[in-house]
Amino acid sequence: MIILVINSGSSSLKYQVREGDDVLAQGLIESIGEEWVPDHAAAIEHFDTELAVILQGKTIDAVGHRVVHGGERFGEPVLITPEIIRAIERLNPLAPLHNPANVLGIRAVAQKWPGIPQVAVFDTAFHRTLPERAWRYAVPDELYTKHGIRRYGFHGTSHDYVTRKAAEFLxxxxxxxxxxxxxxxxxxxxxxxxxxxxxxxxxxxxxxxxxxxxxxxxxxxxxxxxxxxxxxxxxxxxxxxxxxxxxxxxxxxxxxxxxxxxxxxxxxxxxxxxxxxxxxxxxxxxxxxxxxxxxxxxxxxxxxxxxxxxxxxxxxxxxxxxxxxxxxxxxxxxxxxxxxxxxxxxxxxxxxxxxxxxEGAIAEATAATVGAAAAAGS
Structure with missing residues (x-):
């Protein structure tokens, strides 16, 4: 399965194309918002020509997105739907510099390749197992119930991957x-x-x-x-x-x-x-x-x-x-x-x-999520 992994920032888009453990292409498009690359859709067009040459007739099977904040809802990767996009956008106040940009990347891919399945892999997901004594702050309960103020943790995709690899190594x-x-x-x-x-x-x-x-x-x-x-x-x-x-x-x-x-x-x-x-x-x-x-x-x-x-x-x-x-x-x-x-x-x-x-962890999670969805629908 050929997976395109995308990490969208407000002014940049990092991408990697993988087939299994092989990295077929990777790059970084910067200065999004300027004249030569006005938006995330234009950023994708910039590397699409390169992909066509590298893939030589093969097609991308799925796209995995790094999404920074999954809040309390998302504890695992999910197949992206319009409702999932809205749910990610509802988390914008918790990650105003990241989640809106992540959604821009998702929408740009949907515009370019409307039939390709997309998966959101959340940076906070690995830390959803924190016990309450670890994620609670000692502040009035209203700050949590009304504003969602709690410990979420980040770098979860990396911590999860390295945990697995370290355990295997030992x-x-x-x-x-x-x-x-x-x-x-x-x-x-x-x-x-x-x-x-x-x-x-x-x-x-x-x-x-x-x-x-x-x-x-x-x-x-x-x-x-x-x-x-x-x-x-x-x-x-x-x-x-x-x-x-x-x-x-x-x-x-x-x-x-x-x-x-x-x-x-x-x-x-x-x-x-x-x-x-x-x-x-x-x-x-x-x-x-x-x-x-x-x-x-x-x-x-x-x-x-x-x-x-x-x-x-x-x-x-x-x-x-x-x-x-x-x-x-x-x-x-x-x-x-x-x-x-x-x-x-x-x-x-x-x-x-x-x-x-x-990127490898996101690609792996994307393939597994798409595969599970296909198996469930068959």
Whole structure:
């Protein structure tokens, strides 16, 4: 089955075409909204010509969409219908920068290929298994019942995929697998996995909560926002400050981890401090989630920074010696495209690097959902 995977943003559209494990084509269309590519439908036209050459007469069988927010309704991928589109749009207030753009991509595909089945794969779905003690905030109940304020969690597609791959790598049945999964990229989150399911995660009502990220602050005292509001900061100012000007960028002047590490190696004190803060924050979560899962069987690093920055992994692990975690310096420096152990034989738990593949996971979920729908209708 040939699957087109689409990740639609407000001004960009990322795509990948897969047949099984093979990637046939991929690309990124940017500057949507400008004259040369006025909308998402035009973005699809830009890569349709390329697809025709690559597919050589073959056709796309289904389209899988990354949809950021599934709210409380969606706990698994679903075949897209007009009612599903309306349901996704009703979640727009929870993800105003993402869900509307996701729907634009869905509508553009329906316009271009009206007969092709489409599947929505939700970034929040993996975290629908959080117990209420983990997803509730200690605020008046009305804020939840009226406004839906609760912990939702994000990066779920990646966390789900990496959980499965890590369990397989260790030869542990998923239903018996306990782990702490650290998805570290420009956006970063960590998830507590018990019995193969998410039971807690660092991102909350929005992707802003939790770890120090590229441009996001992560955890911060809410009173700081009240203080800044009284000092004249508008809601828009605060949103920009916390989501786009904080994190590594706020501490070190750049959100590129490679640049921060290079500056730190050169003696830049601000860069060194930024790395220490980010590593310390993650180490605290790892310790807490180790307790939450009743003893992790593994600590797993994934995504851009998690997979490629041996120095940051080392910095984090150096603060987890109380858990008996010990990295092997030589293994930690090795690079690879498959799952691997980077800890010593004497480490109290294995530390793994497991490459994520969100597009592959979306394609797999899309094929399964379309197949199940066809079987049910036959």
């Amino acid at each position: 030869g542990t049945p998923r239903e018996n697998f306990n782990a702490v999964i650290a998805h570290l990229g420009n956006g970063a989150s960590v998830t507590a996995v018990r019995g193969g399911r998410s039971i807690d995660t660092s991102m909350g009502f929005t992707p802003l909560e939790g770890l120090v990220m590229g441009t996001r602050s992560g955890d911060i005292d809410p009173s700081i926002l009240l203080f800044l509001a009284r000092e004249g900061y508008s809601p828009e100012d605060l949103d920009t400050l916390l989501n786009r000007e904080s994190g590594l960028r706020g501490l070190a002047g750049t959100n590129d981890m490679r640049s921060v590490e290079k500056a730190a190696d050169g003696g830049d004190k601000a860069a060194q401090l930024a790395l220490e803060i980010a590593a310390y924050r993650l180490a605290k979560y790892v310790g807490g989630y180790h307790v939450a899962v009743g003893g992790a069987h593994a600590l797993v690093f994934t995504a851009g920074i998690g997979e490629n920055s041996s120095s940051f992994r080392s910095l984090v692990a150096g603060q987890l010696t109380a858990l008996g975690i010990e990295l092997d310096p030589d293994l930690n420096e090795l690079r690879g495209s498959s799952a691997r152990v980077v800890s010593t034989a004497g480490s109290a738990m294995p530390v793994l690097v497991v490459p994520t593949d969100e």
